[in-house]
Amino acid sequence: xxILILGATSAIAEAVARKIASQHGELFLVARNGQTLxxxxxxxxxxxATRVGQAVGDLTFQEKYTEWFxxxxxxxxxxxxxxxxxxxxxxQRELEKDPDLAFDIFNVxxxxxxxxxxxxxxxxxxxxxxxIAVLGSVAGDRGRQSNYFYGSAKAxxxxxxxxxxxxxxxxxxxxxxxxxxxxxxxxxxxxRKNFLFANPEVIASxxxxxxxxxxxxxxxxxxxxxxxCVIKMIPEFIFKRLKL
Amino acid sequence: xxxxxPSLDWDHTIESWGKYPKSKSIVCSLGSRKQEFSQSVQGVxxxxxxxxxxxxxxxxxxxxxxxxxxxxxxxxxxxISLDAQTGILKVEAGVTLKEVLDHIVPQxxxxxxxxxxxxxxxxxxxxxxxxxxxxxxxxxxxxHVKSLELLxxxxxxxxxxxxxxxxxxxxxxxxxxxTGIIIWAEIQLKKIACPWISRETLRFSHLDRFFEYTLDxxxxxxxxxxxxxxxxxxxxxxxxVFFRGNHLLLKDVSEIKVKSDKIKTFPFNAPEFVLNxxxxxxxxxxxxxxxxxxxxxxxxYRPFFFPLDGINHWNRLYGKRGFFQYQCVVPFEGTQSPxxxxxxxxxxxxxxxxxxxxxxxxxxxxxxxxxxxxxxxTLTLDVPNEGKKTxxxxxxxxxxxxEAGGRVYPAKDARMSKESFQNYFPERAEFEKFKDPHFxxxxxxxxx
Numbered sequence: 001x002x003i004l005i006l007g008a009t010s011a012i013a014e015a016v017a018r019k020i021a022s023q024h025g026e027l028f029l030v031a032r033n034g035q036t037l038x039x040x041x042x043x044x045x046x047x048x049a050t051r052v053g054q055a056v057g058d059l060t061f062q063e064k065y066t067e068w069f070x071x072x073x074x075x076x077x078x079x080x081x082x083x084x085x086x087x088x089x090x091x092q093r094e095l096e097k098d099p100d101l102a103f104d105i106f107n108v109x110x111x112x113x114x115x116x117x118x119x120x121x122x123x124x125x126x127x128x129x130x131x132i133a134v135l136g137s138v139a140g141d142r143g144r145q146s147n148y149f150y151g152s153a154k155a156x157x158x159x160x161x162x163x164x165x166x167x168x169x170x171x172x173x174x175x176x177x178x179x180x181x182x183x184x185x186x187x188x189x190x191x192r193k194n195f196l197f198a199n200p201e202v203i204a205s206x207x208x209x210x211x212x213x214x215x216x217x218x219x220x221x222x223x224x225x226x227x228x229c230v231i232k233m234i235p236e237f238i239f240k241r242l243k244l
Numbered sequence: 245x246x247x248x249x250p251s252l253d254w255d256h257t258i259e260s261w262g263k264y265p266k267s268k269s270i271v272c273s274l275g276s277r278k279q280e281f282s283q284s285v286q287g288v289x290x291x292x293x294x295x296x297x298x299x300x301x302x303x304x305x306x307x308x309x310x311x312x313x314x315x316x317x318x319x320x321x322x323x324i325s326l327d328a329q330t331g332i333l334k335v336e337a338g339v340t341l342k343e344v345l346d347h348i349v350p351q352x353x354x355x356x357x358x359x360x361x362x363x364x365x366x367x368x369x370x371x372x373x374x375x376x377x378x379x380x381x382x383x384x385x386x387x388h389v390k391s392l393e394l395l396x397x398x399x400x401x402x403x404x405x406x407x408x409x410x411x412x413x414x415x416x417x418x419x420x421x422x423t424g425i426i427i428w429a430e431i432q433l434k435k436i437a438c439p440w441i442s443r444e445t446l447r448f449s450h451l452d453r454f455f456e457y458t459l460d461x462x463x464x465x466x467x468x469x470x471x472x473x474x475x476x477x478x479x480x481x482x483x484x485v486f487f488r489g490n491h492l493l494l495k496d497v498s499e500i501k502v503k504s505d506k507i508k509t510f511p512f513n514a515p516e517f518v519l520n521x522x523x524x525x526x527x528x529x530x531x532x533x534x535x536x537x538x539x540x541x542x543x544x545y546r547p548f549f550f551p552l553d554g555i556n557h558w559n560r561l562y563g564k565r566g567f568f569q570y571q572c573v574v575p576f577e578g579t580q581s582p583x584x585x586x587x588x589x590x591x592x593x594x595x596x597x598x599x600x601x602x603x604x605x606x607x608x609x610x611x612x613x614x615x616x617x618x619x620x621x622t623l624t625l626d627v628p629n630e631g632k633k634t635x636x637x638x639x640x641x642x643x644x645x646x647e648a649g650g651r652v653y654p655a656k657d658a659r660m661s662k663e664s665f666q667n668y669f670p671e672r673a674e675f676e677k678f679k680d681p682h683f684x685x686x687x688x689x690x691x692x
Contacts, residue, residue, distance in 0.1 A: 022347070035278055039322055046323035047347060186275070 001025040002076040004069070006059055006116055007086025009036045011185035012135065015204035016083060021049035028053040028072035028079075031086070051076070059086045060112045065119040073123070081211055082120040084113050084134040088150075089188070095149045102149055109153035114160040117175070121164055124173040131211050132168075133176040134161055138219065140179070141228045144244045165216060174214040178207055181224040258314065261559055262303035263566030264629050264658055267310035267686055271297070273319055277336050277427045281399045288313055293684035294397060296425040298338060298365035302372065303569040304658030305686035306420050312684065315425060317367055323347070324428060331433040332390060337367030337426045342553075349545070353433040354491070356388035360601075362550050367426040372655035373418030373615040375605070377467035377489075377549070383608030384617055386417035390430035394423060397682035401427070406611060415678035418612030420654055422688060424680045436491045441467070441548040443489040445538040451482030451587065452579055458604045461488045467548075471535075473528040474600040474625065475521070477591045481584070484602070485535040489548060509556035516563040519628045524596035561598075565629045568658060570638055573605060573622040574650035582648035583621050586641055590625065593637040597625040613671050613678075616653045624656075635659055654687060665691035 001020055005013050008029035017027055021044040031037050034056040041052045053075035057064050072079055087109050095102040117134055124130030139147055140154030158177060165175035182188060182197045198221050206220040219225040234242070256271050270292070274284045285294065297314035300307055308314075320338035327333075331353055335344065341355060342362035348354065359374045368374075373386040382388070391405035394416055404413035416423045444465075448454050454470050461468050465488035472484035552558050559567070574582045583602075590597070601624040605617045627634055642664045645652060651668035652660055666672065672692070 036276060039276060039278070039324075042324055043322035046326050 001080050002027075002078055003081040003083060004028045004030070004072040004076075004079050004120075005083045005085060006030050006068075007084065007135075008040060008054075009033055010085045010087070010135075011200045012180065012183060012203050012207070013083060013085035014040055015200035016085075016207050017044055018047055019204055019208055021045075021047040021052075024048050024050050026050045026052075026076045028055070028068075028075050030055045030057060030059065030068050032056065032058050059116065060107050062112070062115055065116060069119060069123045079123065079130065081131045081133060082116075082123075083207075083211075084116050084120070084132070086113070087135060087137075089147065090150055092145075092147050092149065105149045106153050106156075109150060110156045110160075113157050117161060117164055121168055121173060121175075125168070125171050128172045131174045131176060131214060132164075133178060133207060133211050136161070136177050136179045138179050138181050138224050138228050142231050142239070146244060174216075176210050176215055177217045178210060178220060179217065179224065179228075180220045181227070256314075258297075258300065258308055259566075260304060260307050260658075261301050262569060262629075262656075262658055263559055263562065263564070264568070265305055265308070265310075265686070267305070267308040269297075269309050269312060269314040271314050271316055273316045274338075274425070274427075275319060277320055277322070277393075281395055281397060281425075284315060285313065293682055294425075294680075295683060295685045296337075296367060296371070296421045298368040299340065299363055301361060301364045301368065303567075303656040304654075305690065306372070306654050306657065306688075307368070308686040309684060310686045317365060317425070320367070320427065326351075326353075331435060332430055333433050334428060334430045335366055336428045337370075337392075338365050340365050341369065345545075348433060349436070349439050352436060354436045354545075356432060356434050357382055357385040358549050360550065361553055362546075363553065366429055366431070367421075370417055370426055370429055371419060371421040373610055373612040373617075374655070375617050377469045377487075377603065379608075379617060380462045380468065380604055380606035381466055381608075383606065384418075384610040384612065384615055386610045386612045386615060387608060388432045389417060389611075390432055392416065392429040393427040394425070395427050396424040396680050412678060414611050414613045415675055416612075418610065418615035419675065419678070420614065420685065420687065422675075422679045422683050422685065424683060437493050438491075439545050440492040440494075440542050441489040441545055442492050442540050443487060443543050443548060444540050445535060446486040446488070447484075447532070447535060447537045448486055449480060449483050451584060454482060454484060454486060454602060455579060455581075457486045457488075461486070462604060462606070464488075466490050468603065470602040471531070472587075472600040472602050472623075473532050474587060474591055474597045475525050475528050476532075477588070481591065482587050482602070483532060484600075485532065487548075489543075492542065507554060507556055510558050510560040513560045513564045514562070516565055516628075519562060519596075519598060521594065521596045524598050527598065528600075562628050565631075567598075567629050568627045568634060568638060569624060569656040570627060570641065571616075571622060571624040571653040571656050572641065572645045572650050573616070573618050573620045573653075574645060574648040575620045576604065581621055582644065582650070583623055586623065586644050586648075589640060589644060590637070593640070595627055595630070595634060595637050597627050599626045600624065613675050614654075614669055616651060616655070618651065620650065654691075657687065660691060662691050 009031040037054050044052045090105045120132045136158050137154040139151040140158045161177045180203050184197050203220045210218040258267050258269050272285050293312045295309040298317050317338035320336035322336050324334040357376045369385045373384045375384045394402045402409045468488045470484050470486045476483050604621050607619050646667045
């Protein structure tokens, strides 16, 4: 598998990359932190990756998008899968007070992820093949007082991907929306863990399976599909009274 | 105990593998091997002490730091390099032996020393200077560590080896995590042809025969270990089953089918009446009689080295109360060995041991200052925690081990007295010079 991973230093992305490396895949990684990227690249090579390329950059810099796709395409002689994995949760209370911070949350979680998906679609369209896998979140399924900035960004992304999937259907390009539940990662390091938390490795296996099977929308682990189904059914006049 | 922790983390109840004692700690995480020490422990009260925590597979309290801070090495999980020519593997300290083996075995390499479980980390293997079934030829894990990086609470980093920062290296190998935190290590791997072990099984009806087998086998077999029924006495004292094996040298056996290693999970803490002297006697007797002597057979390395890894949380068998693992080493001296007296004392004590293992240690010295293995014979007992009675019997064993000039393994201990520790490890005074002043453990506070 030849995969371009955007936001490659995220815990889930790294777990996916490790699995691909052990299957002797080829990887091209993009992330902000060059030092971490270097450590991950070394690790993937030892784990069996055929080759690992990297580019350091902020995923909100749209002017770089074409460059990255070209670099990845050149390095691996083609791309099979694009995985868009970056994101930040933000501190809800601070976001409510600081529009600049809030703007960043939308920019990172929605705007950049959507535009990168579009860039991937443009790249794949000519070849009439490819998989675009994007990390959404169960938080995007319903607005909650505890994280509606992050949640609404993911909701917007969810709908954007729905449209993109529809648009790319006839071109043979798959768009996979991945909705993980709670995952034990640096993003959730401050939260108290309970039985609903899954390890990035478990999520990564699910992501790979979804990519191979070209699924449309997957909840990971699987039980979140049913949890969110119930949560979505709660009428708003009740939901607004809940402390979630 | 209540802990103060500013905005940062919450207190976790932490158990070691023996489920005794229970402890509470703040858990911080080392973000990556390049992260500064101060960054990893941001916001922690300065008077608290630190201890690196891998997978919590030590049996007693040497991996616990009750009321203080544990530094999880979970994220130090990256490989750094593997030299396909020399077989030198450089990995971060939080990588488990399982991850290493899964990766290197298909490439024809093996770890130089493995313990009875592959779920320990590289850092833990060094800090406890673990040993395995090949101690008589290979020595301890520490004998094969080419170099390691030590990060101290003052933020300093040292690359340590037998040629560079030698004193620090010797203190850190077997140093129970008290000299600072091991960030990465270079390990010399050994070449193998395939994942298969050629194993022979020899049943022995008395401890005397074990000594005959082990004397005869240690020069011809790389791996030797005895399982023992420690509840039989008299003419059958120390009867058991002796296993010996070598790596298979053939290459073309890759078609042999490996039973899929579906791991089962022990679902809950067993009620405490399940393991009693009677049920242990039944188990030990059945095990003895179902393992007749067998000529060479092929077994995969996983069941050969890690039979218990097939059941997740097997420690739950002992129930909530947990268990003690007691491992001592005493001088060899053949049939005059003080081990006879120790086994007899235990067999008569009224306690039982579910799994008992006996093995001879070889002459190869470890670089580690506080390393446990010494030339001689080592005995490992798994004893359900039945409170005072158990502690009394183990204390009596301690007296005998001290008398014999032996020692008890700190990595498995949860109860040895200060006095016993001083007797076992006179190297402690020298070790103190290298101990990080801000590092400590429940074990260390107990024995010093």
